[in-house]
Amino acid sequence: MKKKILNITLLGLMLFSISFTANARNRLHRHHHxxxxxxxxxxxxxxxxxxxxxxxxxxxxxxxxxxxxxxxxxxxxxxxxxxxxxxxxxxxxxxxxxxxxxxxxxxxxxxxxxxxxxxxxx
Missing domain, CATH: 3.10.450.40 (Nuclear Transport Factor 2; Chain: A,)
Known part of the structure; x- marks a missing residue:
């Protein structure tokens, strides 16, 4: 059970970091557009x-x-x-x-x- 919770937490962190990076990149492009x-x-x-x-x-x-x-x-x-x-x-x-x-x-x-x-x- 602990392993399943750890995997879900890691997956959530990965998705959050991908989303954060994409959002930051979009803001940078909009700033210089x-x-x-x-x-x-x-x-x-x-x-x-x-x-x-x-x-x-x-x-x-x-x-x-x-x-x-x-x-x-x-x-x-x-x-x-x-x-x-x-x-x-x-x-x-x-x-x-x-x-x-x-x-x-x-x-x-x-x-x-x-x-x-x-x-x-x-």
């Missing part, structure tokens, strides 16, 4: 989270920083901007397609520093 906005069939990610709360510069500022490096490019040339973790830091990762070129960038989400800039023919 940024809803989508579509513009001219190009996918943008718009930040609705308070930049003061998390200390991030915001997606619009990140796009502005990247566009300053590509003379003539506009918001409509920016695609697929999202918040991501790279090498232990949060960055806005995205692409600009302009004049037959593709510019890939990572911009530090806190400082606004461009930490990756790659240029290829589109």
């Amino acid at each position: 940024i809803p989508e906005r579509r513009n001219s069939n190009k996918q943008f990610i718009a930040s609705t989270a308070s930049t003061k709360k998390n200390g991030y510069i915001g997606v619009n500022k990140a796009i502005s920083i990247a566009l300053k490096k590509v003379k003539g490019a506009k918001n409509s040339n920016v695609t697929d901007v999202h918040l991501d973790r790279e090498n232990g830091r949060m960055v806005y990762e995205g692409e600009i397609h302009y004049n037959g070129m593709e510019y890939e960038f990572d911009i530090d989400a806190v400082t606004g520093e461009i930490v990756k800039w790659k240029v290829d023919r589109d």
Whole structure:
């Protein structure tokens, strides 16, 4: 009887820990999720989270920083901007397609520093 109670208790603890881990993972993903906005069939990610709360510069500022490096490019040339973790830091990762070129960038989400800039023919 004691063995049966012990097995049931252990099973309950395992189920609880699995449930707790899954719930924590969902909360983490929701915290960093940024809803989508579509513009001219190009996918943008718009930040609705308070930049003061998390200390991030915001997606619009990140796009502005990247566009300053590509003379003539506009918001409509920016695609697929999202918040991501790279090498232990949060960055806005995205692409600009302009004049037959593709510019890939990572911009530090806190400082606004461009930490990756790659240029290829589109």
